[in-house]
Amino acid sequence: MTQQLQLSQSEVECSTTELTAKIKEHAKYRRAEHAKFTTPQVTHDAFTRRHSSSESALKALQTVHSSQMHQLTALSCMQELTGQFAEQEAAFTSETSELQQH
Secondary structure, X not given: OHHHHHHHHXXXXXXXXXXXXXXXXXXXXXXXXXXXXXXXXXXXXXXXXXXXXXXXXXXXXHHHXXXXXHHHHHHHHHHHHHHHHHHHHHHHXXXXXXXXXX
């Protein structure tokens, strides 16, 4: 009877040791698997933030570009009007000179 009890205790100790080792092994495996999913998620989140930042920068650049195009259009119009004004002034100066000579 004592031998059976000792044998049973040995089996329990062996099973407990084996179970503890398997629990540790499974916990290690679970942490490794969790890390596999966490790393891509962190990378994805970083890319998402970078993408949002890039979109904001692009919108700001588009706004500046649009504003500069309007300014360029206005400047072009002003230069055209300045040229027309210079032509008219030259014509009036010429006409005035002719009228003064007569």
